[in-house]
Amino acid sequence: MSGSGSNSNNNKKTPNAALSAQRFEQELANAPPDLQDKLRALLQSMALNGPPGAAAGSSGKEPKSMDEHKFWKTQPVVKHDEVVEEDGAIEADIPLNQVRATPYPLPKEFEWSLVDVEDDKEIKELYELLTQNYVEDDDAMFRFDYSADFLKWALLPPGWKKAWHIGVRVASNKKLVAFISGIPQDVRVYSSVKRMVEINFLCVHKKLRSKRLAPVLIKEVTRRTHLEGIFQAVYTAGVVLPKPMATCRYFHRSLNPKKLVETGFSHLARNMTMARLVKLYKLSAQTSTPGLRPMEEKDVATVSKLMNKYMSTFEIAPHFGEADVRHWLIPRAGVVWAYVVEDPETKEITDFFSFYSLPSTVINNPTHSTLNAAYSFYYAVKTDDEALEKIENTEERKAARDEAIKGRLTALMEDALIMARKNDFDVYNALNLMDNALFTEDLKFGPGDGYLHYYLYNWRCRKVDSHKVGLVML
């Protein structure tokens, strides 16, 4: 090994402090012994009290991984202690010619690589990265098992951009080891409608859960978003980051209680019989709403209108064009189910509901390998608006609206549960967003141990109550 690389520099050109110290030391050596002692004592007190300019360690420039990494402090997000009174962008839009033109640098062993989601081989690589590398602790029981079809649905909505399906590969063997994605979406927050990007599927290979790649991925997707002239993003996470604009809780409705107990998803109280549990969650074999049928292409226009009208009651909601409705809500086998209510007499589409499939692998279970979970997606119910508008008192009008929606929605959601059970789902999950709280208790949903926080990037806004959230992210 060669000699010291760094300290030898000091001989050529040393900073003034060190130089003068050297000189001082020489001078000191010539001073009388008693003076030497006094001076040493003086120097010692200086060294203890003053900031020693030369002291390295904590005051030196530290590699990022060893700093206490305050990544989010550098980002345009609302601070934890910030009280938001007025909505608006945190930083101004960046002119295109000021957006960094080249990708952020990666360590040499890595390279950026856009993932071609339409390519069967590449989607399989992505599927394997995602299904094998999400967080698992020691007593992990479940792991998300995204299907390739699900990923195509999630990543290829209208306006999707390949530049936002960002992968990182090992340079030598081209193994896909990290991913982040964005999809475009018009989102309304209170009264502002913005073209935003929904960030999702951030994943880093378990072996590389180094904490340094994720910030680079986030910065890179941000850069690529800026290049498209979009400066706001929405994302969800389970952890509290700076700063949630809404927090929702998961609720679960058992469809197959025996399997849920056997897999450890739910807990059988000591004095509860499985028999009682099964009877408690038994659903009727047939749906009850007249005119319920799977959604079809011909329903797109009406469903779009229903959806946007219903969404207008929430403080954060997507704005769906017909192309969005067509993509997100026309049923896809094994991915998304959507049903409309067609009035048997007028043939008018009055309501719709939808749910999607996100199964989990059951880890180390002798009997079951997969837990089939349905997640509540978008819906809209008809209300008698003319009657509601006649109620002048705001409180009374809201109560009347909730009452009207509660009955209709509970019946529809019971049908959703029945359809989910028929399709072999074991559990139906819903966050307490939109009007879900109106039906969860009656339909025997139980609270989950999971929460989901909503975040906006570069947009500050007042906190939104969970029942005022209208945006569902996959």
Added chain:
Amino acid sequence: MLHDRFQSASAFMASNKKLSLPTATKLALYADYKLATEGLCTQSRPSLIEFEKSAKWKAWKETGDRYTQELAQSSSSDDDDNAQISLTTKAMIAYIQRVEEGNWGWSFNPSASGSAAIENHLMNSAGNFSSTGDEDLDELEAYLGVDPNEVSAEELLARPYVPNKDQIEGATMTAAGISTMAPVEDEITGDDVFETSKSGSTEAMRAALDANPDLVSVKDDMGMTMLHWVCDRGNVDKATLLIAKYHADVNVQDVDGSTPLHYAYLLGWPQVIAYLRSVPSIDLTIKDSSGMTAEECQG
């Protein structure tokens, strides 16, 4: 490979002495270099008046202490995925990063240096890198370093939500960040003589029955016997033991008129159903209070 990079970076710095660097940077490089090559500082403290020596000593000593502490923290963190790296490795990584981030013109050419043997030795001595058969990843993992205090990639943004117990009341860390049914507090009901039929081992139930053989015919407030509970839970070993050894009544009915076989059919426990049906005294015609035979309860 890390070793090669370090050698290359330190050789570069040695041959570029004319670089004009801030003192703090030089001291930090010095500290990392000493830690990487000689380990922790064991020299005695130089006279304070020797500013340069003193500063170097302090940098070496304090950086070593800090790294040691950071490594200890990462080993006590409960994330088993955090590979434990050695002080030497940590210092090499820090040194390389400083040289890279300084942009002083160093770049690493892997073909120009290095032996696999040194690399392997380094990787082995670096601690418990689990073998993935993917050495690129091991190398990268060491290179990127580990910060136990930092939120991981998955936690930063990923779809699976991992609630933090401290931050939200009632939230617990769930496996893989998947929400499951929140646990319900079990009511404390005092001693439950049926406990061993509801959970636990067959042996524990045998011991309870040996201690009190009358238990086998006791009914709880729902009219259920131990055999009912065993058939509810689907444990064929316990059912066999209760009937064959302790002569449990196979046709006993609870307050709803359900026999153990009603339970077995309702819940679809094939082995329990088969066993109960093989018991000679089984009566398949018994109806529960809703008028259903056991077979009719089949879900």
